[in-house]
Amino acid sequence: MELDNIKQVYLVGIGGIGMSGLARYFHKRGCEVVGYDRTQTTLTDSLAEEGLAITYVDAVDEIPANFRTSSDNLLVIYTPAIPKDSAILNYFQENNFDLKKRSEVLGIISKGMFTVAVAGTHGKTTTSTMVAHILKHSGFDCTAFLGGISSNYDTNVLFGSNNVVVVEADEYDRSFLRLHPDIAIITSMDADHLDIYGDDSHVKESFRLFASQLKEGGKLIRKNGLPLEGGATYSAKEPSEIFATNVRVESGTFFFDFKAQEIEINNIELGLPGLHNVENATAAIQAALLLNIEAEKIKEALKEFKGVKRRFEYVIKTDDKIFIDDYAHHPEELRxxxxxxxxxxxxxxxxxxxxxxxxxxxxxxVDGFAEVLDMADELVLLNIYPARELPIPGVTSEIIYDRMKLENKQIASKESAEAIIAGLQPKLLLTVGAGDIDTLVLPFKEILENA
Known part of the structure; x- marks a missing residue:
């Protein structure tokens, strides 16, 4: 596939965070971009406002006439999350179109560019967005494909004038094995996506393969304690080759000092809370230093970093009430x-x-979820969001509920959750999850503000 030949792009699953980034990329290149997604969201609404044509009906007659004939100028991109019985996907497959997975296209775009890739079962979105922000804010510049909407730039794709690209390297469906980075960061390797991998050993094997795909002379930055070899380790919890120390909270803001073999950067103010984000920043700083960005510019960038939407995002922040929304969906992310x-x-x-x-x-x-949710003082547990899956017999939210020790808990549907929050009127509220819980954020906000 030659990028310069592509004039038309159809994305099956255009509303996904990674897919929408590619949609914006090709739209910016002047291509005609069309797509299908089963659900209308604020993200698909944004794409439509930018001039992309989107349908929410999975039917062949929804494909525009000029996209129904295969040609060298037409590219069809699909996500593995699309059901195999999708009418639109099957039409393209059965009529010999040039179909590529999202990960393949990202690999093609980044080929020939200096690539900074951030992988990890959690932490990768915030860390890759931090790296991209430092490169942009410092004037170094970059192109970036991010796994979330950057709050600084209000988008998930950034366009640069140089040959450097920052990419979030997604382990789902082994997508990141399409990448060959110059700098690779690995934030975590916890078991996840076992519906794809089968067991934890295959997850770790995949990350080791990713680490082995560094270009000649490439640099690996890996969190201390991961079962990997080579590269430089980082941590905010224990001495490492690269580490954060003197971590402290002053007036609700995190500060820390950065130390590596050849450099110290003191009194770094981080515009995002949490020890895990100090750790993410430590890796991002090292990546920026490898690109010879000045320490003072790195400090200035991190102070101005506003995070990623739905990653510890403040919805309400007053003296009386705090409401935070987060995408956490794995026990360690929740912790x-x-x-x-x-x-x-x-x-x-x-x-x-x-x-x-x-x-x-x-x-x-289930045991991990039960343990970590016991850290709450009060829990409202919603029903499982199925995403791409069919129900599994015996698997409901009740299996988490039954294993918990916390007494102040209840199970609720999304529909009943609003009334529950209206009754509770919490002073400190945290909504967490990767499904459609984000559709409750605005109703909860209005309930708390109008009490």
Whole structure:
């Protein structure tokens, strides 16, 4: 596939965070971009406002006439999350169109560019967005494909004038094995996506393969304790080759010092809370230093970093009420998020609303979810969001609920959750999950503000 030949692009699953980034990329290149997604969201609405044509009906007659004939100028991109019985996907498959997975296209775009790739079962979106922000804010510049909407730039794709690209390297469906980075960061390797990998050993094997795909002379930055060899280790919890120390909270803001073999950067102010984000920043700083960005410019960039939407995003922040929304959907992500809230607001009663994501993940990590949700003072547990999956017999939110020790808990549907929050009127509220729990954020906000 030659990028310069592509004039038309159809994306099957255009509303996904990675797919929408590619849609914006090709639209910016002047291509005619069309797509299908089963659900209309604020993200698809944004794409439509930018001039992309989107349908929400999975039917062949929804494909525009000028996209129904295969040609060398037409590219069809699909996500593995699309059901195999999709009418639109099957039409393209059966009529010999040039079909490529999202990961293949990202690999083609980044080929020939200096690539900074950030991988990890969690932490990769914030860390890759931090790296991209440092490169942009410092004037170094970059192109970037991010796994979330950057709050600084209000988009998930950035366009640069140089040959450097920052990419979030997604382990789902082994997508990141399409990449050959110059700098690779690996933030975590916890078991996840076991519906794809089968077991934890295959997850770790895949990350080791990713690490082995560095270009000649490439640099690996890996979190201390991961079962990998080579590269430089980083941590905010224990001495490493690269580490954060003197971590402290002053007036609700995190500060820390950065230390590596050849450099120290003191009194770094981080515009995002949580020890896990200090750790993410430590890796991002090292990547920026490898690109010879000045320490003072890195400090200035991190102070101005506003994070990623739905990653510890403040919805309400007043003296009386705090409402935070987060995408956490794995037990370790939940642990990091809840720990950060408790560190920032010690002594306050914490109400958590959690929506489990996927039947398989709920089944595989039920004990972990139960343990970490016990950290809440009060829990509203929503029904499982199925995403791409069919129900698994015996797997419901009740299996988490039944294993928990917390007494102040209840199970609710999305529809009943609003009335529950209206009754509770929490002073410190955290909504967490990767499904459609984000559709409750605005109603909850209005309930709390109008009380």
């Amino acid at each position: 990091a998020c809840i720990s950060a809230v408790k560190q920032l607001y010690p002594g306050r009663k914490l109400t958590v609303v959690f929506q489990p994501h996927l039947y398989s993940r709920t089944r595989d990590f």
